Amino acid sequence: MMTPLEFDQKHLWHPYTNVEKPGPTFVVKSAEGVWLTLDDGTKVIDAMSSWWCMLHGHKHPKITKAIHDQLDVMPHVMFGGLTHDPAIELGKKLLEITPSTMQRIFYCDSGSVAVEVAMKMAVQYQHALGFEGRSKFATVRSGYHGDTWKAMSVCDPDTGMHHLFQGALAVEHFIDRPPITIDETWNEEPSANGLSELRAIFEAHGKEIAAFILEPVVQGTGGMYFYHPEYLNQARALCDEFGILLIFDEIATGFGRLGKMFATDFCAIEPDIMCLGKALTGGHISFATTMTNDRVAQTIGNGSPGIFMHGPTFMANPLACVAAKASLDLLAEGDWQSQTANIAAQLQTELAPARELPGVADVRIIGAIGVIEMKHTVSADQAHGMVKENGVYLRPFGKNIYSMPPFVSSPDEVSKIASAMIKLAKVL
Numbered sequence: 001m002m003t004p005l006e007f008d009q010k011h012l013w014h015p016y017t018n019v020e021k022p023g024p025t026f027v028v029k030s031a032e033g034v035w036l037t038l039d040d041g042t043k044v045i046d047a048m049s050s051w052w053c054m055l056h057g058h059k060h061p062k063i064t065k066a067i068h069d070q071l072d073v074m075p076h077v078m079f080g081g082l083t084h085d086p087a088i089e090l091g092k093k094l095l096e097i098t099p100s101t102m103q104r105i106f107y108c109d110s111g112s113v114a115v116e117v118a119m120k121m122a123v124q125y126q127h128a129l130g131f132e133g134r135s136k137f138a139t140v141r142s143g144y145h146g147d148t149w150k151a152m153s154v155c156d157p158d159t160g161m162h163h164l165f166q167g168a169l170a171v172e173h174f175i176d177r178p179p180i181t182i183d184e185t186w187n188e189e190p191s192a193n194g195l196s197e198l199r200a201i202f203e204a205h206g207k208e209i210a211a212f213i214l215e216p217v218v219q220g221t222g223g224m225y226f227y228h229p230e231y232l233n234q235a236r237a238l239c240d241e242f243g244i245l246l247i248f249d250e251i252a253t254g255f256g257r258l259g260k261m262f263a264t265d266f267c268a269i270e271p272d273i274m275c276l277g278k279a280l281t282g283g284h285i286s287f288a289t290t291m292t293n294d295r296v297a298q299t300i301g302n303g304s305p306g307i308f309m310h311g312p313t314f315m316a317n318p319l320a321c322v323a324a325k326a327s328l329d330l331l332a333e334g335d336w337q338s339q340t341a342n343i344a345a346q347l348q349t350e351l352a353p354a355r356e357l358p359g360v361a362d363v364r365i366i367g368a369i370g371v372i373e374m375k376h377t378v379s380a381d382q383a384h385g386m387v388k389e390n391g392v393y394l395r396p397f398g399k400n401i402y403s404m405p406p407f408v409s410s411p412d413e414v415s416k417i418a419s420a421m422i423k424l425a426k427v428l
């Protein structure tokens with residue numbers, strides 16, 4: 001007889017793992033609030049918010065109740081030719097909180113699909129205007145937009161999967177990540193602020209570029225880098241000058257994580273298309289959405305063939321819609337603002353000593369995100385080895401030891417996370 005873990009290691013593929021050498025894996029029996037309970041009864045804090053989704057903590061009673069209630073009414077129905085209250089009520093809620101020009105909502109299953117949809121919208125928009133040649137994309141380095149085919153083509157070409165899938169992957173236009181960080185003073189000199197490089201790529205290739213896609217203010221999986229929002233204001237103007245759409249991938253940054261509802265709220269401008277995912281349902285069930293303005297939607301609608309060419313089987317799944325609505329209702333109560341501000345202040349103080357450690361390159365905090373960037377690549381497996389003794393689940397990647405704690409984490413829980421991060425920074 002195999003143990004459950006032995007079965008898992010023999011048969012189940014995990015994200016970005018070697019099937020033959022899967023590395024340490026924990027069996028989670030249950031999860032509540034910020035705590036995961038493992039099969040041996042050990043409780044550990046989920047300092048990752050389960051990949052940045054679980055804003056209000058695991059198994060939130062309001063979200064699980066919404067899903068339970070909907071389960072008894074209608075777990076699913078196709079969205080082709082049919083609609084339902086959960087989709088409509090969620091739509092109303094999304095319009096209330098997203099940037100005002102975001103008026104058209106496309107529901108989909110996961111973040112990567114939301115990015116695929118956004119990129120297809122951009123190509124169809126250009127096509128509708130008669131610009132058939134505009135099917136490429138511009139983006140910045142150290143970005144991450146998902147694992148599906150087209151999303152992968154705009155992920156960082158060095159840390160992403162470009163080498164492996166070379167030849168099969170469309171070649172897009174990359175420029176350096178915005179050079180001025182959010183903590184630095186903005187520099188109007190285009191050669192210093194990255195905008196001259198953006199202009200140069202638009203001048204050279206603008207006629208083949210459908211859209212400029214990037215993660216606003218905070219780059220997540222590609223490097224945990226925080227840059228100046230003025231870059232986005234000026235990029236907007238350049239996009240307009242060259243007829244290029246602006247896509248914000250807010251899948252990681254949306255729903256209060258940065259201390260504002262959206263990263264776009266740091267800017268004076270709005271994108272043409274915006275992708276939301278991850279924390280949309282408070283992390284309880286897979287869901288995402290691509291939103292756009294009237295101009296893009298109408299242009300596609302008035303072009304040929306008019307219809308937008310996408311429609312997932314589980315589009316607008318009612319269980320996901322009610323979970324998302326319940327999560328947005330929780331956000332509307334407003335506690336997230338003080339919660340993220342308190343977490344930020346506490347991480348500032350408690351991660352500061354890491355700056356003195358020899359292996360540490362940088363420590364940075366924005367909203368409920370704390371990052372210790374090391375001078376070298378760190379081992380997630382080695383970090384896993386310390387999970388039980390530290391009582392904190394952390395999963396570093398690249399050079400970054402980071403946490404995005406659930407907003408409901410108490411000061412004591414945030415302290416445990418901060419000291420576990422510092423401990424890792426000392427040994428990894």
Ligand SMILES: *Cc1c(COP(=O)(O)O)cnc(C)c1O
Nearest residue numbers: 110111112144145146220251252
């Ligand atoms: C996680 C992420 C995605 C992909 O979302 P999935 O739900 O994993 O497909 C896309 N963009 C950004 C910025 C992300 O952080």
